[in-house]
């Protein structure tokens with residue numbers, strides 16, 4: 001499932017072809033993704049210009065000239081492909097390679113600048129919704145979200161306040177979108193490893209009794225920001241590579257330190273531990289039981 005860095009990478013990949021461009025034609029090949037598309041989906045998009053393409057947590061927000069906002073979520077398996085001024089040859093090759101996946105091309109945006117942006121989603125957990133900008137504050141999908149982890153609002157004091165008195169694990173607290181938005185299994189594991197904090201540790205132990213942050217909270221916030229920045233940077237390099245190839249964006253390989261590394265040596269300098277996998281809240285947690293306290 002894409003997490004914040006993947007969605008941010010997708011945003012950066014779509015921005016050059018969508019921002020400032022007009023939806024010349026919109027094809028909705030299905031009427032439902034995770035939820036039904038609005039009945040007037042095509043009519044509310046066609047002819048409108050995208051003033052800006054933003055992101056909130058794992059949602060992409062296209063701000064339209066009409067005063068509407070198009071909300072897009074990749075779900076489990078959603079992806080976008082971009083065609084911008086590709087030659088005939090490239091287009092043919094591309095269609096040949098991707099032919100088996102075309103059945104999952106559910107929404108196609110033909111932009112006024114000639115770019116074609118295709119949303120493909122085999123499992124259809126992705127979603128698209130149109131909300132008037134004036135009502136965005138009340139939008140249920142966004143309203144309950146906690147702060148953006150890379151924003152200034154998210155700091156040790158804020159995180160400690162949110163974890164004060166919480167008996168749940170740090171892993172569970174950081175996975176809670178109301179506490180901090182956009183983190184999932186992978187980056188929670190990675191951030192906890194960088195902060196040398198055990199995923200099993202009680203969330204409340206990053207705050208003192210009055211709710212003020214301790215040194216663990218500081219370390220954790222620094223680790224979260226660093227791990228996301230690194231991943232977004234890796235995504236940026238993958239975008240530069242992908243622009244030279246088939247236009248698919250948002251998929252890239254990271255060098256994870258613990259995620260999916262069960263049984264392998266811990267990479268913390270001086271640590272002789274081995275990465276362990278446990279199950280928390282039905283999801284795999286990867287961590288080093290030696291250096292993560």
Ligand SMILES: [Zn+2]
Pocket residue numbers: 266267268271272273274288289290291292
């Ligand atoms: Zn270790």
